[in-house]
Amino acid sequence: MSNLKETFLTPLGLNNPVAVQVLGICSALAVTAQLEPAIVMGLSVTIILALANVVISLLRNTIPNRIRIIVQLVVVATLVTIVSEVLKAFAYDVSVALSVYVGLIITNCILMGRLEAFAMANGPVDSLVDGIGNGLGYAIILVIVAFIRELFGAGTLFGYQVIPDCLYEAGYMNCGLMLMPPMALIILGCIIWAMRAKNPELQEK
Amino acid sequence: MNTNSNAYTIGYASIMVIIVAFLLAFISSSLKEKQTENVKLDTKKQILSALNIKDGDVAANWENVSDFILNADGTLSAYDGDFRTNYSDTTELHVFESNVNGEKKYVFPVRGAGLWGPIWGYVALNADKNTVYGTYFGHEGETPGLGAEITKPFFTEQFVDKTVSRDGNIVLSVVKNGKVSDSSCEVDGISGGTITSKGVDEMLKSCLKRYSAFLSSAAADATSGATKVENAAQDSAAAKMAAVDSTVCALKDTLVAKADSIVKEVKDELKK
Numbered sequence: 001m002s003n004l005k006e007t008f009l010t011p012l013g014l015n016n017p018v019a020v021q022v023l024g025i026c027s028a029l030a031v032t033a034q035l036e037p038a039i040v041m042g043l044s045v046t047i048i049l050a051l052a053n054v055v056i057s058l059l060r061n062t063i064p065n066r067i068r069i070i071v072q073l074v075v076v077a078t079l080v081t082i083v084s085e086v087l088k089a090f091a092y093d094v095s096v097a098l099s100v101y102v103g104l105i106i107t108n109c110i111l112m113g114r115l116e117a118f119a120m121a122n123g124p125v126d127s128l129v130d131g132i133g134n135g136l137g138y139a140i141i142l143v144i145v146a147f148i149r150e151l152f153g154a155g156t157l158f159g160y161q162v163i164p165d166c167l168y169e170a171g172y173m174n175c176g177l178m179l180m181p182p183m184a185l186i187i188l189g190c191i192i193w194a195m196r197a198k199n200p201e202l203q204e205k
Numbered sequence: 206m207n208t209n210s211n212a213y214t215i216g217y218a219s220i221m222v223i224i225v226a227f228l229l230a231f232i233s234s235s236l237k238e239k240q241t242e243n244v245k246l247d248t249k250k251q252i253l254s255a256l257n258i259k260d261g262d263v264a265a266n267w268e269n270v271s272d273f274i275l276n277a278d279g280t281l282s283a284y285d286g287d288f289r290t291n292y293s294d295t296t297e298l299h300v301f302e303s304n305v306n307g308e309k310k311y312v313f314p315v316r317g318a319g320l321w322g323p324i325w326g327y328v329a330l331n332a333d334k335n336t337v338y339g340t341y342f343g344h345e346g347e348t349p350g351l352g353a354e355i356t357k358p359f360f361t362e363q364f365v366d367k368t369v370s371r372d373g374n375i376v377l378s379v380v381k382n383g384k385v386s387d388s389s390c391e392v393d394g395i396s397g398g399t400i401t402s403k404g405v406d407e408m409l410k411s412c413l414k415r416y417s418a419f420l421s422s423a424a425a426d427a428t429s430g431a432t433k434v435e436n437a438a439q440d441s442a443a444a445k446m447a448a449v450d451s452t453v454c455a456l457k458d459t460l461v462a463k464a465d466s467i468v469k470e471v472k473d474e475l476k477k
Contacts, residue, residue, distance in 0.1 A: 030348075033349045033351065034350050061208075062208065062217070063208070064208050064209060064213055064214040064217050064218075065208065065209055066209065066214055067214055067217070071217075071218075071221060074222075078225050078228065081229055082228075082229070082232055085232050085233060085236050085240070086236065088240045088243065089236040089240050090239070092243040092244075092247060100321075100345065100346035149350075153350065176396065179350045179351055179397055180397070
């Protein structure tokens with residue numbers, strides 16, 4: 001039981017896929033200009049990762065070693081396609097909001113990383129928990145970065161203005177640079193820096 | 206069993222591919238109908254949104270819109286095929302016509318390219334076929350917060366009341382943010398979304414250009430249509446007559462009043 005709890009909690013903190021393992025950076029840069037797509041992307045990755053982890057974990061003893069990466073990729077691609085088709089049929093608005101991000105999930109390094117490192121060696125229950133934990137760990141970082149970028153870049157959160165007009169009248173201006181992809185990398189760098197400064201065990205000797 | 210032998214590997218891969226292929230084919234074909242239905246509904250919603258009809262049931266609102274095809278001579282003929290959701294084929298030019306608050310509006314589909322992928326839109330014009338009534342813009346994967354802002358009301362509402370064409374040229378354009386020099390036909394682009402804004406500009410110009418036969422037919426109606434000119438002349442003559450009538454009436458009133466007061470004065474003096 002404590003083992004499951006640990007599997008779930010470490011990716012949220014000390015073994016975060018984005019901030020510690022530095023995986024899935026490309027999509028983290030692309031979708032964090034606003035909070036809403038960041039949350040949607042985080043949840044989609046969580047669901048797909050959990051499902052893919054379970055499938056690979058069930059198949060792990062039958063997969064030929066030489067083509068295991070291909071098998072993992074096929075499973076992820078199939079799941080992503082199914083999810084996107086089902087969304088198009090039953091939740092069209094959501095699928096429009098997700099647009100290309102669903103396709104981006106296939107190329108997310110976190111998925112391949114977890115499938116290869118965890119699901120190939122553990123049972124389905126552990127893998128499910130690991131998938132959800134890592135997906136949420138990814139989502140948390142996305143939300144933090146998106147919060148900072150949307151707040152300082154556009155003065156809004158979820159598209160609603162939160163910085164009062166009187167501040168703008170007093171000469172405050174939105175920082176357009178925040179909306180540019182490089183800023184996501186810089187904020188991410190700051191988060192990694194803060195995490196390492198706080199947890200000395202993360203620092204390489 | 207040896208899971209590392211060549212035969213097992215090839216067999217595994219083949220079976221996996223077959224299963225996945227059947228699974229995806231089955232899901233895709235069983236959901237196809239519902240998906241096309243959704244796409245059609247969404248396209249209608251986008252066209253209605255260009256007409257500033259954003260509330261209510263899409264199917265019910267759509268009753269009010271009719272689908273036409275533009276002929277080479279600038280006239281419209283009714284389109285009775287299946288409702289189309291893709292207007293990038295330019296051999297068949299569609300025009301949607303609708304009555305909003307008793308006024309005729311025309312909607313033109315436009316298609317173009319943004320930074321990362323296709324962008325599209327619907328432009329609604331007033332009955333004069335030269336001023337914008339409303340717009341809708343969509344995109345597939347423009348950058349959120351930058352190019353993707355073209356869908357936001359602050360951008361689409363800028364187009365309202367702008368002039369579309371002048372002397373046969375499309376003048377409606379999107380310029381760099383803050384560089385508007387002619388506010389009758391130019392709108393501000395998105396800062397940081399330059400390529401998407403340029404894409405919108407090119408899309409409007411190239412797609413609306415195809416409708417120039419139809420757009421200029423409105424101008425032709427107004428100038429060469431003799432009846433219209435005559436009507437206008439009659440109207441103005443009638444208006445002048447009415448104006449003369451009213452001044453005459455006013456004069457008469459003042460004269461009568463003056464005469465009355467004089468009579469009164471005379472009577473007063475006689476009494477004295």
